[in-house]
Amino acid sequence: MTTPVLEARAVTMRFGGLTAVRSVDFTVNSGEIVGLIGPNGAGKTTFFNCLTGLYVPTEGTVSYQGTVLPPKPHLVTKAGIARTFQNIRLFANMTVLENVLVGRHTRTKEGLWSALLRGPGFKKAEKESEARAMELLSFVGLAHKRDHLARNLPYGEQRKLEIARALASEPGLLLLDEPTAGMNPQETRATEELVFAIRDKGIAVLVIEHDIRFIFNLCDRVAVLVQGEKLVEGTPDIVQADERVIAAYLGTPFEGEPGEEEAAEVAAAEAAADAPADSTTGSTKGETQ
Amino acid sequence: MTNTTGTTTAPEHGPVPLPPAVAHTLVTAGAIGTIASAFMSWTWTPDFPGDLTIYGYPAGLQILAIVAGALTLLYSLTLWNVRGLHRLNPAGATTPVLLTALSAFAVCWYTAIAIAVDLGGLVNLDPGAYVAVIASALPVIGALALPHPDPGTGIRGYLTKPDQPRPGKLPALAERAVITVGTALALVVFTYGIGINDDESETFIGYLLVAVFTAWALVHAGLLDRYAAISARHKGFSATLAFVAVAVFPFTQSEDHNANLGVSILVFATVALGLNIVVGLTGLLDLGYVAFLGVGAYAAALVSGSEFSRFSGVQFPFWAAALTGMAASLVFGVLIGAPTLRLRGDYLAIVTLGFGEIFRIAVNNLDGVSGPNLTNGPNGISRIPDLEVFGFDLGEAHDLGSFTLGRFANYLFLMLIFTAIVVLVFTRAADSRIGRSWIAIREDETAATAMGINGFRVKLIAFALGAALAGLAGTVMAHVNYSVNPQPYQFAGAAPPNSAFLLAAVVLGGMGTVSGPLLGASLLYLIPEKLQFLKNYELFAFGIALVLLMRFRPEGIIANRRHQLEFHENGPDEPEQGTLPDEPAVTKAGA
């Protein structure tokens, strides 16, 4: 049942003298939602980039379902890993539908010739792609915006569209980099539901997030990255209780809680120092160093 | 910023303090006066281009004055609430009236000044010219007394385009009628422009003045947007009509010279459209694109059977020559693209710039003296025989009913088929999996590769396809011009085709659109052709025109669907706060 989907072995990423990720071993099993947390600059996004081939790791290997992945983003996506970006990277001047259709790229194969000749095969493939894309748009709740330009969507919907676009590549593993950054509490909760629904489709999810409450609600397992190294890994309870984590990450006051109510709850639950509420949502992160 | 309220509710008058009724009357009377003046004599001697001397027979610049006056009259009538005319100015804005008035003013005053300067003194002006000068000034004064579009904003208020009321759909038949009329008008305007004699630059400048101000007025009134929306709903129909219009063009011309211009424009426009795949869709800056046109032209010339060709014994049938030209350009496209497209950023621009120059210099040197003899050096390959397609000699004039179609008209028809092919390739490729991946790469290459797009492969396809299409156009060009030589294949020059002009045609016309580069190329070909006196200042004028256009309409003359969609989205039923992706995001940059 719990076969590993993703296995990272001793992944290290150095930028000149700076070691952003240091010998991280990491596994995601099928059907799991795994969280990756850590203070700013801990190397979470860098680690994601190593997994998806955007960076070639200095050392270490990443394998997906048992086969080692070449460090080429398009091959990684083809293999079955899709991702979203911390700073939204939609195709701004394309419509919502077209964005998702681009996500279908690896699962379709009509080349230039079939586009020029427009045989029945081409039309069928286009129709199917569109139907599939519309399905995904309905899934994230954006079907009514299909002909809008991505750039004109509100922030929260842009994040949803990025998820739909990633899902379009029919991944076995979805990597989400701060999917709720910039969202209000309601949107965050909706995203939570969305991630559960994605897991229920049989897609494993690895999610980076600064909103600790979101992570602990969502994840089966949480790993903590501090200064490029994996500090702790385990169930939310274990991680929550770990003193090193509290010291490195939770113990210091952090702003950016979704609202006063939540802040109070978290504070009570974690017996952490009182968290000053910041109504502008969980995007601005705590000063933790 | 913008103001949708019409003339009725905006109480303040513009910079000229006059009551509205007087203002309206001034505009209308001035417009009528302008038209009337054109029927008088403006100068005593036919030395001034166009012969403006005869009472009752307007000519040259006078005809332009009539057109501008009529447009002003039309727009002035929208102010009088004449029924049906509100469609011309749906927002009831002041600016279109002002702009049409300015077009009449510009053409009349320009003519008067040109007469005085050309012929040496005001004495050369006949009463008609004085009437024109005075009558054409009245509408401008009147328009400036009309309500200011946005009081307190000065000139800027006039330049800001007001929000347009959401246009309703017309019945399909009516929309097709609109497209037909629009295409016919475009043909008339184009034919008039191309028909102006090369030595009548004065008339052509007047033509440009009227065209620019009128186009501006139409854009401001939202009519061009609506026209674009309508023709987008009837894509096939409007495309067919456009081709019909071009095919009709040779029949409107008695001289084959203009058909020659026509076919050259068509070649240039087709190449620009090919470049649009590379630049507009895929976002690759290609500064040496004209070299691919040259490769195609030289390849066709080499296998044309010309006695100056290195392979003078070889004479391919045209279809084979066209394929050879395409294939040669394709090979060069892949050779240039393969090593450079792996890199990002401006490397490609630099390499293509280099390739463009290398091509020209190499062709210059492959003359048997500096290098092996292949291209005959600077002399090029001349005496390229005319084509024969299906036993039909394109070099001969043919009679069709009462029309005689000359050599260039024949080539125009041939080239039109090629243009149609390129348009078809462009539209079909753009609206497909591969086209979407091109656009995705243009928008964000990192995200595109993360979506599974093999950036290198897809870019190489675009680059090679663009090259092949240019090569195809080159094969026709070689035959049209009787000869090929290295001279035109430069990066920048005073006359098209050259890489800078091609790029400008794409950018001016509108990147990523079909009609944009076609229009941009026509303008960039026609203007230097008709304004021969510019000669040494051509590049200077070209530069200024580019700067002005980028300042006032950076998206190009024809905006791509981005604009239409914004229009669509800001409809009354779905208010939307736009979120730009390049706004400082709350989170810091990741990948």
Ligand SMILES: Nc1ncnc2c1ncn2[C@@H]1O[C@H](COP(=O)(O)OP(=O)(O)OP(=O)(O)O)[C@@H](O)[C@H]1O
């Ligand atoms: N391309 C790069 N070149 C050099 N240094 C980099 C590069 N990318 C990231 N870094 C550095 O690596 C470290 C880790 O950055 P990373 O973006 O992975 O952090 P993060 O955990 O995602 O932080 P945040 O929570 O703020 O997103 C930082 O010190 C960053 O400056």
Ligand SMILES: [Mg+2]
């Ligand atoms: Mg990050």
